[in-house]
Amino acid sequence: MPGRPPLSRLDLNLLVALDALLAERSVTKAAERLHLSQPALSASLARLRTHFNDPLLARRGNSYELTVLGIRLAEHASTALESARRVFDSQADWTPEQSTREFSIYGSDYAFATIGTAASALATERAPGVRFRFMLHNPLIIDDIGNRLRSVDGMLIPHGFLNDLPYVDLTRDRWLVVASESNTRISQGLTMKLMGDSPWVFTYQSRTAFTSASRQLQELGIEPRIDAVVESFLALPQFIAGTERLGLIQSGLAGIALGTPGIRLLEPPFEATPVLNALWWHPVHDRDPEHAWLRGLFTEAARRGA
Incomplete structure (x- = not known):
């Protein structure tokens, strides 16, 4: 961008200040985080505002909010700071x-x-x-x-x-079906029809976040009725205990899942694709x-x- 100073003329300490200011959204808290005085960090904020030609932090009542540019920079600043740390943490002889x-x-x-x-x-x-x-x-x-x-x-x-x-x-790893011991619907065993009729708890459900077994269910013509989505495999059994809901969990977590009172694990009634x-x-x-x-x-x- 025209008028911008080259990287060699920038004070990279400003990156540390920028990351703290955008994370804390407060000059006082950012100064405490960096063990600096408030005037020193205020001076850094002034230089950053001049560099970006943007206030970055805008007062709203008794607090500050990030500007549109501040929001965009928040993640980039953290990533850039971590990358810089990696550069200077590198050693010629590492053991x-x-x-x-x-x-x-x-x-x-x-x-x-x-x-x-x-x-x-x-x-x-x-x-x-x-x-x-x-x-x-x-x-x-x-x-x-x-x-x-x-x-x-x-x-x-x-x-x-x-x-x-x-x-x-x-x-x-392989997939197991999580069910409640009180679920009388599975007393005669688990069938594909029962899986299609039952409510479910999924761990992820979006275009890019899903499990291979849940996607496989849909490919087999079963559109599960989802009662809840919880982005945690460890918490999944707690959403199923005492209900008629079903869930899918990796066999590697079987011991942890069975630690939840009232939970049982069953083999799925289809050949679930293993987890690699x-x-x-x-x-x-x-x-x-x-x-x-x-x-x-x-x-x-x-x-x-x-």
């Missing part, structure tokens, strides 16, 4: 035993409760200073996954959602030795649990 790096991984609570916990436990044995940040994905993140994966280390998600990205296969879980990442990480160690860690954790 996992001495590392204090934090790896950021997107995924579902199912992925975290299974392969995530196994990889984290293995890392504690091999590299006690390494930390993990496991973050729940959502449909918006998956829709923008090409950009999102630039600023994180990977995503744990089954095949069928991402394309044209490097990955390593980890675990294979994988770790996906952006190609920018391909030659990163730290990331290569991470990939090996998850692969070994999956093999141990097989």
